[in-house]
Amino acid sequence: xxxxxxxxxxxxxxxxxxxxxxxxxxxxxxxxxxxxxxxxxxxxxxxxxxxxxxxxxxxxxxxxxxxxxxxxxxxxxxxxxxxxxxxxxxxxxxxxxxxxxxxxxxxxxxxxxxxxxxxxxxxxxxxxxxxxxxxxxxxxxxxxxxxxxxxxxxxxxxxxxxxxxxxxxxxxxxxxxxxxxx
Amino acid sequence: xxxxxxxxxxxxxxxxxxxxxxxxxxxxxxxxxxxxxxxxxxxxxxxxxxxxxxxxxxxxxxxxxxxxxxxxxxxxxxxxxxxxxxxxxxxxxxxxxxxxxxxxxxxxxxxxxxxx
Numbered sequence: 001x002x003x004x005x006x007x008x009x010x011x012x013x014x015x016x017x018x019x020x021x022x023x024x025x026x027x028x029x030x031x032x033x034x035x036x037x038x039x040x041x042x043x044x045x046x047x048x049x050x051x052x053x054x055x056x057x058x059x060x061x062x063x064x065x066x067x068x069x070x071x072x073x074x075x076x077x078x079x080x081x082x083x084x085x086x087x088x089x090x091x092x093x094x095x096x097x098x099x100x101x102x103x104x105x106x107x108x109x110x111x112x113x114x115x116x117x118x119x120x121x122x123x124x125x126x127x128x129x130x131x132x133x134x135x136x137x138x139x140x141x142x143x144x145x146x147x148x149x150x151x152x153x154x155x156x157x158x159x160x161x162x163x164x165x166x167x168x169x170x171x172x173x174x175x176x177x178x179x180x181x182x
Numbered sequence: 183x184x185x186x187x188x189x190x191x192x193x194x195x196x197x198x199x200x201x202x203x204x205x206x207x208x209x210x211x212x213x214x215x216x217x218x219x220x221x222x223x224x225x226x227x228x229x230x231x232x233x234x235x236x237x238x239x240x241x242x243x244x245x246x247x248x249x250x251x252x253x254x255x256x257x258x259x260x261x262x263x264x265x266x267x268x269x270x271x272x273x274x275x276x277x278x279x280x281x282x283x284x285x286x287x288x289x290x291x292x293x294x295x296x297x298x
Contacts, residue, residue, distance in 0.1 A: 037260060040256060040259065040260055041257055041260065043255065043256075043257055091233045091234065091237075092234060095207060095230055095233060095234035098211075098214070098226055098227070098229070098230060099210045099211075099230060102210055102211070102213055102214035102218065102227060102230075103213075103217075105217075112220070112222065112223050114222075114293040131270055131274070132266065132267060132270050135229070135269070135270035135273050135274060136229065136232070136233055136266050136269060136270060137229070137233075138226050138229040138230050138233065139226055140226075141225055141226060141273065141274075141277055142270070143274075143277055143278060143281055144278065144281065153293065155222045155225070155226075155277065157223055157226045
């Protein structure tokens, strides 16, 4: 099923030469995620369900090769757990903060607005995760990313202190994302 | 709910607390669609329902059915995962379309494109 690098393949998604495990199983992480999803959906870890789930996940993993995407290679599981923890805490906190703004309005003298953060993170998957994190957190919204400059345009509901948001993104998320994806 | 009487009191309390809290947060988020003034501000509001609001209801559901069934019921996690991964797509689509239009109409509120 190896496809020549024609058609959809662009400069941003190079055709990866698959070696070892990845030759038999092109997207191992996707395979694993789909298998876990299957077992969760069926709420069973019986051998039959594992076999059926593996077959489906295997087919899906091979189908994904048609998209010729950059493969995800994750490093440092500890960093992933720390990031997940931080994101959960931040989602909780910003829910309360935005809830307060909706109920009582913005504190006097504050306003919402746009701001730009310059990112060092360049991995596509890392950026996708950052986009999900920022958008899933109430109060910040990913508006536009300029890949040539690495500039990210954000809309922030409570734009009191721009530096606070820059620190949040760069120190709290970006550093860990770079550890995981780069 | 026919199975509710079998639920121990502590679970029933915790589950109802979580469901009410989740629903309240979702309600506040929806109110934001009406309270907030500009489009860009309003886009932030529904995220409340999609994150903590759903989170509360899902944790309540996991707790309730795990206790009732006497085994771990975890497939609600999938709802949380898919909701978190897909909500940004809609929000970004909406907000970027607005940004594009506002820039084309040179609205004051939208930031101009970066100059080269």
